[in-house]
Amino acid sequence: MTTRPLELVLLGATALFCILLMVEAWQIRPPARVFPQVVLGTTLALTLLALARAVLRPAEERLFTPGQARIVLAAAVGLVVYVLAMSVNYLASTFVFLLAAYLFLLEERSRRGIVTAVIVAAVATLFTWMTFSGWLGVNLP
Amino acid sequence: MFLDSLGMAMQPSVLLLIALGTIFGAIIGALPGFSSVMAISLLLPVVYPMDPLMGLLVLGSIYMGAMYGDANAAILLNIPGTASALPTTFDGFPMAQQGRAREAMLAALAGSVFGGATGVIVLMLTFGVLAEFSLRFGPQEYFWLTVLGLTTIAALSEGNLVKGLAGGGLGIAISMIGLDPYWGLPRFTFDARPLVAGVHLIPALLGLFCVAQVLTSLETPAGDRRPPEIGQQKDVLRKVLGTMVRRWDVMVRSSAIGVLIGMLPGAGGPIASTISYNETRRWDRDSSSFGKGRVEGVFASETANNAMVGGSLIPMMALGIPGNVNAAVILGALLSFGMRPGMSLISDGTGIATAFMIGLLISSILLAPLAYFIIIRFSILVLRVPRTYLAPTILVFAAVGAYSVTNSSYGVAIMAVMGIGGYALRRIGIQAAPVGLGLILGPIAEREFTSSLLIAQAQGSYWTLVLRPISLVLVALCLLSILTPLLLTLRDRRRRLAAGPEEDPQ
Numbered sequence: 001m002t003t004r005p006l007e008l009v010l011l012g013a014t015a016l017f018c019i020l021l022m023v024e025a026w027q028i029r030p031p032a033r034v035f036p037q038v039v040l041g042t043t044l045a046l047t048l049l050a051l052a053r054a055v056l057r058p059a060e061e062r063l064f065t066p067g068q069a070r071i072v073l074a075a076a077v078g079l080v081v082y083v084l085a086m087s088v089n090y091l092a093s094t095f096v097f098l099l100a101a102y103l104f105l106l107e108e109r110s111r112r113g114i115v116t117a118v119i120v121a122a123v124a125t126l127f128t129w130m131t132f133s134g135w136l137g138v139n140l141p
Numbered sequence: 142m143f144l145d146s147l148g149m150a151m152q153p154s155v156l157l158l159i160a161l162g163t164i165f166g167a168i169i170g171a172l173p174g175f176s177s178v179m180a181i182s183l184l185l186p187v188v189y190p191m192d193p194l195m196g197l198l199v200l201g202s203i204y205m206g207a208m209y210g211d212a213n214a215a216i217l218l219n220i221p222g223t224a225s226a227l228p229t230t231f232d233g234f235p236m237a238q239q240g241r242a243r244e245a246m247l248a249a250l251a252g253s254v255f256g257g258a259t260g261v262i263v264l265m266l267t268f269g270v271l272a273e274f275s276l277r278f279g280p281q282e283y284f285w286l287t288v289l290g291l292t293t294i295a296a297l298s299e300g301n302l303v304k305g306l307a308g309g310g311l312g313i314a315i316s317m318i319g320l321d322p323y324w325g326l327p328r329f330t331f332d333a334r335p336l337v338a339g340v341h342l343i344p345a346l347l348g349l350f351c352v353a354q355v356l357t358s359l360e361t362p363a364g365d366r367r368p369p370e371i372g373q374q375k376d377v378l379r380k381v382l383g384t385m386v387r388r389w390d391v392m393v394r395s396s397a398i399g400v401l402i403g404m405l406p407g408a409g410g411p412i413a414s415t416i417s418y419n420e421t422r423r424w425d426r427d428s429s430s431f432g433k434g435r436v437e438g439v440f441a442s443e444t445a446n447n448a449m450v451g452g453s454l455i456p457m458m459a460l461g462i463p464g465n466v467n468a469a470v471i472l473g474a475l476l477s478f479g480m481r482p483g484m485s486l487i488s489d490g491t492g493i494a495t496a497f498m499i500g501l502l503i504s505s506i507l508l509a510p511l512a513y514f515i516i517i518r519f520s521i522l523v524l525r526v527p528r529t530y531l532a533p534t535i536l537v538f539a540a541v542g543a544y545s546v547t548n549s550s551y552g553v554a555i556m557a558v559m560g561i562g563g564y565a566l567r568r569i570g571i572q573a574a575p576v577g578l579g580l581i582l583g584p585i586a587e588r589e590f591t592s593s594l595l596i597a598q599a600q601g602s603y604w605t606l607v608l609r610p611i612s613l614v615l616v617a618l619c620l621l622s623i624l625t626p627l628l629l630t631l632r633d634r635r636r637r638l639a640a641g642p643e644e645d646p647q
Binding site for chain 2: 003006007010011014017018020021024025028029031032034035036039040042043046047049050053054064068071072075076079080082083086087090094097098101102105106107120124125128132138139140141
């Protein structure tokens with residue numbers, strides 16, 4: 001799979017974003033309306049130009065090699081799940097996220113590797129908690 | 142006033158923060174795949190609640206440290222820690238292969254200290270003059286300055302001017318979400334209550350420069366990344382210092398290149414170090430020996446990329462135009478502290494700007510003992526840490542940092558969206574730098590534009606937006622920064638066509 005589908009989707013979404021904001025911008029009273037309209041109009045024009053070029057240009061670049069896709073998509077999904085879980089409990093969600101990530105990325109899941117992953121996950125979780133909650137006084141969930 | 146600032150910068154707590162920031166920057170800078178921008182943005186949430194001087198010095202020291210730290214991986218692994226250290230690999234790695242790794246690393250250190258100190262001294266000498274000149278700037282000039290900053294960064298985006306400019310526009314559009322600065326009413330929120338607070342700058346920068354970078358680093362297989370043993374070399378420090386004195390021409394020329402390139406909005410470390418390396422090779426009597434282990438090659442690259450630190454902060458502090466992305470993130474921090482670039486940094490009476498520059502000078506000098514006794518040893522240890530553990534840990538640091546800024550999950554959500562979105566945009570050729578710069582400069586551009594518009598309406602002519610001497614020069618520079626890459630591309634295309642089918646193997 002090439003980068004073209006992603007390019008078309010992202011540029012299309014950017015164009016749509018600009019259009020939606022431009023529609024909302026009409027409800028702003030002048031002179032505060034002018035700057036948003038100029039910026040959004042210019043960005044829309046540039047995005048449409050980039051979109052046209054993407055359609056006309058032959059697709060060349062590969063999006064991912066087989067190994068890459070698995071790791072990057074897993075990282076992105078894992079991050080989203082972590083963000084949602086973090087709001088419930090910081091310590092538990094962070095430890096689980098780190099452990100899952102380390103085990104996923106480990107090239108060789110030996111017993112020693114798993115034990116090391118557990119220890120590093122625990123230490124990293126406690127360190128971040130002590131730094132932000134203990135030292136900086138952040139009210140972590 | 143100078144003595145007061147000196148006193149502020151010499152306090153033990155400040156010196157400790159400078160040392161820690163320098164070490165942190167050097168270690169992160171040494172890690173291939175992790176950028177100096179990431180090192181700075183990772184600490185943004187930590188410095189946010191700090192005293193402005195301390196916060197700025199931490200970020201400035203990280204910047205200085207990272208510009209040195211990237212050399213160690215370049216020399217030991219032939220992988221530059223950041224793009225700025227690419228020319229360091231040309232001679233640094235061959236030196237390591239010849240058993241001269243220690244000499245190469247000390248040469249990188251000596252060059253970084255010399256270049257860093259030179260850049261900051263030039264900053265201290267020229268900042269006041271430039272800041273005084275900025276008093277002639279009205280809202281119209283500030284507006285065109287922000288446009289210049291945006292267009293030059295976008296114009297230097299890899300490959301594609303249109304996408305770079307679109308990225309900048311997207312960044313500005315995102316920065317407009319929240320409250321209208323003129324009427325104070327919610328805009329572009331689509332009735333979502335969290336969006337009334339706007340897109341907070343620090344979590345957004347964390348996402349763009351930290352999360353997106355981690356995802357990019359996961360693309361490449363880690364492989365076996367073990368730095369070689371350094372071993373002992375007799376009298377190597379004396380040898381390096383002797384070469385440095387004997388080749389003072391290389392040091393001075395590289396420093397000048399670094400400072401000048403650093404001052405140009407949009408140019409950065411990779412350009413400074415590459416030009417400096419090329420010039421050093423060109424002026425050398427034995428240029429063919431470069432690339433085979435010439436210590437002057439390491440001096441040239443590292444001196445320039447550390448001199449660039451001071452250079453990039455000159456337009457940032459005096460005019461609010463960052464010389465590169467690192468300076469842009471520090472500008473974001475400056476604005477978060479409620480400070481404004483320009484003459485007000487000197488005339489506000491706090492002495493913070495002067496103390497900041499003195500602190501940077503201290504950071505560049507402290508780099509010598511810190512690197513010699515601590516950083517070099519630490520870097521080698523850290524270079525052995527597998528990406529398996531580093532990447533997720535950095536994501537956690539970024540997430541909790543984003544949470545701490547907004548004290549809610551909203552900040553973490555912004556970070557995740559900007560991070561994943563930023564990574565996806567990177568894959569289609571829209572780099573993080575224009576988007577980030579749009580986020581930082583967008584609110585400034587809007588404020589100055591709206592003020593200019595009101596002045597124009599009061600004076601009865603919209604031409605006042607453009608027809609002022611300094612504005613005209615800035616508009617011309619904006620057009621030049623957009624048209625130059627286009628003209629160069631057209632010229633290259635014409636040359637290729639003129640060369641004809643002989644050069645085309647097909």
